[in-house]
Ligand SMILES: Nc1ncnc2c1ncn2[C@@H]1O[C@H](COP(=O)(O)OP(=O)(O)O)[C@@H](O)[C@H]1O
């Protein structure tokens with residue numbers, strides 16, 4: 001259904017927030033992703049009245065002191081002063097503006113536009129709203145998801161989730177792309193995609209949000225691993241095997257799109273492994289050069305930067321980076337859910353939020369995802385001790401790893417992996433090292449008490465024989 005730009009609120013001029021109010025609001029949000037950077041400007045690129053009522057889709061440009069910019073989405077509610085009791089962005093001339101994602105009535109209006117397959121003309125193109133059969137239905141109850149998030153998700157009638165991308169990026173969105181691809185292939189271990197909305201146009205092309213099924217009663221993999229560790233550690237070993245199977249099936253499905261250039265598996269270029277090694281080598285040097293001198297918990301790796309670089313050189317001396325495919329890109333226990341029916345479902349195909357959309361859409365070895373999950377098992381084993389003072393049973397992490405890898409290798413199309421178990425083990429170790437070095441920097445910056453986890457991971461990877469995959 002195509003519609004012209006609706007008239008703003010009763011045909012009157014909209015009192016939308018000015019730059020100062022926008023800036024104060026945006027930089028204070030949990031979803032604002034650049035808190036350590038100096039913001040030069042926050043300006044509205046587009047304000048799209050979506051209904052004749054009080055819903056305006058704002059697309060903002062945040063400009064940093066260095067001159068680069070980020071695109072943000074801010075759906076805005078506009079109401080008479082006194083008729084809105086929540087937090088406001090701005091107030092004046094008898095109206096207030098606020099974040100529409102916190103207003104159930106306006107969330108319902110957004111979903112209704114998707115259900116209507118509406119196209120709304122904008123100054124720079126079209127705001128497109130789409131529902132996938134069998135449609136979205138009329139929505140009643142709306143509540144915030146309540147998860148720590150870089151986006152904003154709301155639960156609709158406990159049956160659907162609307163996730164609005166706060167920093168959408170320009171160009172095709174990997175999550176929408178992958179969910180559509182997997183849905184078309186009948187891959188069952190995802191929350192089914194039901195709708196989406198986007199802005200299209202030559203100057204502004206961005207996916208703004210998706211609607212998916214809500215997994216009621218499901219537990220995320222991280223909480224489940226910690227709960228099993230406390231109650232029945234062996235239970236998680238069996239669950240890890242099932243998770244490996246689902247991961248293998250996911251990669252097999254993602255590597256099956258031979259006639260779609262965005263998904264067709266490719267052989268990596270001969271120089272790929274060398275380039276990966278060079279990038280990681282530089283990162284190891286940077287991280288080790290900047291290690292603080294006053295932390296005892298760094299002892300297992302302190303002064304061993306050269307040894308880590310040598311281990312990397314040894315792992316990447318020959319062989320190749322193997323075939324490359326589209327993959328999850330940010331795979332860890334917090335991204336998978338265990339449903340009430342005992343099945344694993346994979347969420348959040350956006351990739352690492354700090355990377356550009358182009359980087360996130362790049363094909364890489366699927367073993368990068370596998371390594372991310374193996375690191376997550378190490379985190380779970382250690383978190384029991386760090387958070388609750390409860391040790392994981394001896395050998396638990398090794399058993400979980402082995403079970404996961406068994407399940408994975410049994411259900412992955414082997415043409416998507418480097419040939420031979422030795423080559424698989426080596427490439428996995430390279431990606432685990434890459435992730436552990438990243439985590440060392442991340443934990444030093446964010447959670448200093450967790451530094452021993454990546455430290456142990458790096459120390460472990462210095463032991464050559466421990467990580468060979470059986471077989
Ligand atoms: N479809 C869903 N059903 C149930 N819970 C969900 C669903 N999607 C997300 N969640 C919960 O919300 C959290 C954040 O979702 P995610 O898609 O990873 O958002 P973000 O990309 O902003 O981190 C998940 O870890 C999960 O706990």
Ligand SMILES: O=P(O)(O)O[C@H]1O[C@H](CO)[C@@H](O[C@H]2O[C@H](CO)[C@@H](O)[C@H](O)[C@H]2O)[C@H](O)[C@H]1O
Nearest residue numbers: 222330332333334353372375376377379439442
């Ligand atoms: O989820 P984000 O994309 O924000 O990822 C960042 O934070 C993660 C922590 O929440 C961090 O993940 C690390 O800790 C997890 C446990 O809290 C663990 O399961 C992961 O394996 C481990 O990497 C992630 O590295 C960071 O980018």
